[in-house]
Amino acid sequence: DGGITQSPKYLFRKEGQNVTLSCEQNLNHDAMYWYRQDPGQGLRLIYYSQIVNDFQKGDIAEGYSVSREKKESFPLTVTSAQKNPTAFYLCASSIDGLAGADTQYFGPGTRLTVL
Amino acid sequence: DAKTTQPPSMDCAEGRAANLPCNHSTISGNEYVYWYRQIHSQGPQYIIHGLKNNETNEMASLIITEDRKSSTLILPHATLRDTAVYYCIRSNDYKLSFGAGTTVTVRA
Numbered sequence: 443d444g445g446i447t448q449s450p451k452y453l454f455r456k457e458g459q460n461v462t463l464s465c466e467q468n469l470n471h472d473a474m475y476w477y478r479q480d481p482g483q484g485l486r487l488i489y490y491s492q493i494v495n496d497f498q499k500g501d502i503a504e505g506y507s508v509s510r511e512k513k514e515s516f517p518l519t520v521t522s523a524q525k526n527p528t529a530f531y532l533c534a535s536s537i538d539g540l541a542g543a544d545t546q547y548f549g550p551g552t553r554l555t556v557l
Numbered sequence: 558d559a560k561t562t563q564p565p566s567m568d569c570a571e572g573r574a575a576n577l578p579c580n581h582s583t584i585s586g587n588e589y590v591y592w593y594r595q596i597h598s599q600g601p602q603y604i605i606h607g608l609k610n611n612e613t614n615e616m617a618s619l620i621i622t623e624d625r626k627s628s629t630l631i632l633p634h635a636t637l638r639d640t641a642v643y644y645c646i647r648s649n650d651y652k653l654s655f656g657a658g659t660t661v662t663v664r665a
């Protein structure tokens with residue numbers, strides 16, 4: 443069963459702690475993405491990666507870090523430098539992330555609450 | 558800047574067709590029109606996309622005007638499970654700009 447998995451579905455952390463969100467895909471996609479969604483708003487791009495060992499900042503990368511050591515995995519770390527980390531985090535993947543019709547498919551999301 | 562305009566909300570009767578409009582008057586020639594939907598607290602679900610021609614799949618139909626300045630997503634027989642926020646997005650690369658979308662409520 444191919445798809446994108448994110449774990450956990452709900453995550454609680456104390457203020458000042460770093461936390462890592464998991465994203466795994468078995469679609470053999472080269473490109474992966476992280477988005478953030480706040481209540482009642484659309485998605486905003488945090489980071490994206492078009493190939494292993496390479497990634498680029500999106501629109502709101504401050505306070506976040508990523509790694510792409512394996513094609514199927516793209517973990518996101520929310521650091522203590524992120525001022526408003528409580529949000530719904532979504533991971534997506536696409537075939538190559540290049541120009542043209544490259545459809546992104548999304549995981550179920552992780553809801554992070556910082557107490 | 559989402560670069561598309563959608564009505565904030567609309568209601569639809571169960572079993573009837575739902576027609577969701579989207580304005581993208583400044584779309585460039587190589588940008589595709591994508592539609593996604595998001596059911597509460599879930600990840601966005603891809604519905605359909607198109608460039609110039611009308612498109613149909615098992616979920617919906619996409620009608621793009623000849624000048625490409627607007628499009629309509631058609632859900633042919635809406636069910637209660639189609640209640641969601643629907644996003645119309647224009648893109649020609651990795652960047653998807655999600656706006657507020659249209660909240661569609663299907664009523665029995």
